[in-house]
Amino acid sequence: MKRVVIVLLSLGFLISGCNGGASPSVQGGLPDDAGAAAEVITASALLETVNEIASDEMMGRGPGTEGDRLARAYLAQRLEAAGYAPAFGENGYEQPMSMVGVTTELPKKWAFRDAKGRRISLDRADEFIGGSGVQHPAAVIDNAELVFVGYGITAPEEDWDDYKGTDIEGKVLVMLNDDPDWDPELFAGERRLYYGRWKYKYEIAAEKGAVGAIIVHTSLSAGYPWPVVLTGWSGEQFELPAGEEPRIQLKAWMTEEASRRLVEFAGHDLDALIESARSRDFSPVPLGVTTSLDLPVALRETETANVGGILRGSDPDLADEVVFLSAHHDYFGIGAPDETGDTIYNGALDNGVAMAQAISVAEAISALSERPRRSVMVFFPAAEEQGLLGSKYYTEHPTMHPGKMAADINFELGNIWGRTADVTIFGKGKSTLEDILAELVAEQGRYVTSESTPRSGWYYRSDQFSFARIGVPAIWFKSGTDFIDRPEGWGEQQYAGWIERNYHRPSDQVEDWWNLEGLVEDVHLGFQLALTVANADEMPTWYPGDEFEDERLAALAE
Numbered sequence: 058m059k060r061v062v063i064v065l066l067s068l069g070f071l072i073s074g075c076n077g078g079a080s081p082s083v084q085g086g087l088p089d090d091a092g093a094a095a096e097v098i099t100a101s102a103l104l105e106t107v108n109e110i111a112s113d114e115m116m117g118r119g120p121g122t123e124g125d126r127l128a129r130a131y132l133a134q135r136l137e138a139a140g141y142a143p144a145f146g147e148n149g150y151e152q153p154m155s156m157v158g159v160t161t162e163l164p165k166k167w168a169f170r171d172a173k174g175r176r177i178s179l180d181r182a183d184e185f186i187g188g189s190g191v192q193h194p195a196a197v198i199d200n201a202e203l204v205f206v207g208y209g210i211t212a213p214e215e216d217w218d219d220y221k222g223t224d225i226e227g228k229v230l231v232m233l234n235d236d237p238d239w240d241p242e243l244f245a246g247e248r249r250l251y252y253g254r255w256k257y258k259y260e261i262a263a264e265k266g267a268v269g270a271i272i273v274h275t276s277l278s279a280g281y282p283w284p285v286v287l288t289g290w291s292g293e294q295f296e297l298p299a300g301e302e303p304r305i306q307l308k309a310w311m312t313e314e315a316s317r318r319l320v321e322f323a324g325h326d327l328d329a330l331i332e333s334a335r336s337r338d339f340s341p342v343p344l345g346v347t348t349s350l351d352l353p354v355a356l357r358e359t360e361t362a363n364v365g366g367i368l369r370g371s372d373p374d375l376a377d378e379v380v381f382l383s384a385h386h387d388y389f390g391i392g393a394p395d396e397t398g399d400t401i402y403n404g405a406l407d408n409g410v411a412m413a414q415a416i417s418v419a420e421a422i423s424a425l426s427e428r429p430r431r432s433v434m435v436f437f438p439a440a441e442e443q444g445l446l447g448s449k450y451y452t453e454h455p456t457m458h459p460g461k462m463a464a465d466i467n468f469e470l471g472n473i474w475g476r477t478a479d480v481t482i483f484g485k486g487k488s489t490l491e492d493i494l495a496e497l498v499a500e501q502g503r504y505v506t507s508e509s510t511p512r513s514g515w516y517y518r519s520d521q522f523s524f525a526r527i528g529v530p531a532i533w534f535k536s537g538t539d540f541i542d543r544p545e546g547w548g549e550q551q552y553a554g555w556i557e558r559n560y561h562r563p564s565d566q567v568e569d570w571w572n573l574e575g576l577v578e579d580v581h582l583g584f585q586l587a588l589t590v591a592n593a594d595e596m597p598t599w600y601p602g603d604e605f606e607d608e609r610l611a612a613l614a615e
């Protein structure tokens with residue numbers, strides 16, 4: 058708390074132009090009129106924005122739809138009104154991008170053969186699900202052998218390599234989900250790192266030259282039950298158009314039971330294989346079983362766009378460095394009716410509330426009498442719900458060098474249940490952004506927590522991850538579950554109830570009972586954090602040894 062006061066005083070000193078011989082110890086802080094500027098952050102302003110974004114007129118903001126276009130136009134207009142310049146040159150506030158819709162026809166039965174010609178087959182949906190890894194009219198696997206590769210991880214910084222140089226070109230890999238979790242010294246213990254995400258598994262399989270990968274699903278290792286995998290992998294999947302990157306033909310998931318059956322058929326015991334994978338000495342185990350598939354794939358190209366506006370910094374030496382405020386703008390459009398017959402997926406909390414937060418922070422920053430030293434970019438990525446596509450596209454086609462991106466403060470969901478004593482940092486323990494935030498949280502008389510389900514890997518499931526991946530220190534935080542004047546467990550209950558009834562459903566809409574008082578406090582934190590980072594002498598850094606540190610050091614060195 059004390060340090061914040063000192064920082065405040067010294068920065069006020071600096072801004073009033075009396076810093077004389079400069080003050081290298083100043084690491085950032087809030088200008089004198091920050092409090093006055095923050096007066097634009099109110100519950101009614103936030104609600105008004107959510108009401109616009111989540112209105113039926115926006116038709117659920119499905120990627121590539123008319124609702125998508127209307128939402129983007131609305132956001133651009135809000136950015137312009139707040140004094141933010143178009144971030145994408147001749148394209149104005151929009152960065153157009155193509156997406157490919159991939160629909161894979163999986164067989165009802167998936168057959169495997171051993172060396173003696175015996176067969177076993179597994180049932181679609183009940184035992185396996187998946188999709189094409191290629192954007193071709195067919196995904197083809199021709200008599201490829203299955204190889205168990207444990208966690209399928211290659212991580213030099215953990216001195217871990219499940220492949221040991223084994224040639225797995227043309228094989229179908231069978232992999233465990235998650236990352237090693239039994240030792241706090243290994244892969245951050247129970248906390249899931251990117252190595253533990255299914256996306257990583259398919260990427261590394263492609264990099265190693267495999268033709269397919271099967272992830273063994275368990276509720277514990279995935280963080281969610283089998284039906285969630287089923288919903289996620291059924292129907293059309295949107296992707297960015299394929300580039301030069303290596304790809305596998307088939308991305309598959311298999312239930313634990315089915316995997317057990319398959320492995321047993323191959324003459325192995327799943328538990329024994331899992332046990333052997335829990336060691337640095339593990340080597341791939343060929344299963345002596347082959348499979349062939351020829352899957353018809355329907356492809357459809359469609360367009361969407363990221364939206365962004367930029368407020369140029371006031372310090373000529375630092376204005377090229379940019380602090381990002383991000384919040385995805387897409388949702389699921391118009392779809393299957395729920396039990397009330399509603400077909401519009403309004404996406405009020407996901408992600409209307411988050412966009413409202415980003416807009417409020419943007420407005421508070423532009424209400425300051427003097428612009429922050431660094432530039433601020435408000436960024437609304439497209440197609441997040443389709444796998445972070447918009448932020449992935451932007452970070453692969455950035456408007457500045459990644460080394461000039463100071464930080465990303467991402468907003469995702471938010472608090473509609475009133476004030477909390479705690480603030481949750483997702484994937485806590487990653488960067489110095491957390492040190493700044495912790496001080497600001499303490500100033501509010503609140504405390505910091507990490508999410509209660511570290512295995513779920515939430516850090517990798519919203520747009521902050523796209524920034525982290527190119528090395529940019531990135532953070533996602535929001536109110537925790539310790540609600541003021543509510544009994545213990547009440548917050549968890551509200552949240553779980555909402556997930557069950559409203560998450561990714563038409564009923565995610567604005568309700569009369571919403572209480573945005575806690576959200577207002579979070580927006581103040583977002584504003585103060587963005588401002589502190591924008592005004593600090595140095596950009597934030599990953600904590601030493603973080604999984605994204607090397608990427609950052611490389612970006613800064615370029």
Ligand SMILES: [Zn+2]
Pocket residue numbers: 385407408441469470
């Ligand atoms: Zn979302």
